[in-house]
Amino acid sequence: FELVTITASSACRALSSTKDIAANLQAQPRDVDLGNIYNVPFDQDGDVVQINVRANADGTLQNFQIDVNFDDSVIRATACDTGADWSGIWTCTINDPPNVVTV
Numbered sequence: 001f002e003l004v005t006i007t008a009s010s011a012c013r014a015l016s017s018t019k020d021i022a023a024n025l026q027a028q029p030r031d032v033d034l035g036n037i038y039n040v041p042f043d044q045d046g047d048v049v050q051i052n053v054r055a056n057a058d059g060t061l062q063n064f065q066i067d068v069n070f071d072d073s074v075i076r077a078t079a080c081d082t083g084a085d086w087s088g089i090w091t092c093t094i095n096d097p098p099n100v101v102t103v
């Protein structure tokens with residue numbers, strides 16, 4: 001990931017400011033997004049990277065399936081867990097095939 005530089009300038013006076021930010025997407029209605037809402041998209045602690053999956057159902061969600069594909073020569077899925085705000089039935093399949101996590 002790379003930070004995005006945002007620059008704001010005044011048209012009336014010689015004022016300008018620049019800030020580097022981590023550009024993250026928020027899932028739109030009936031959409032899914034991977035990564036954190038704020039700061040860098042993915043947290044890394046040593047060799048472990050946590051990838052959050054966030055869905056915006058825009059109403060009552062009856063069922064879903066999300067396949068996350070990745071380069072298995074670089075990443076190996078080792079676990080799946082629900083977030084603290086998930087209360088429904090949930091299953092996750094990892095490494096079947098080795099480059100896919102299915103939620």
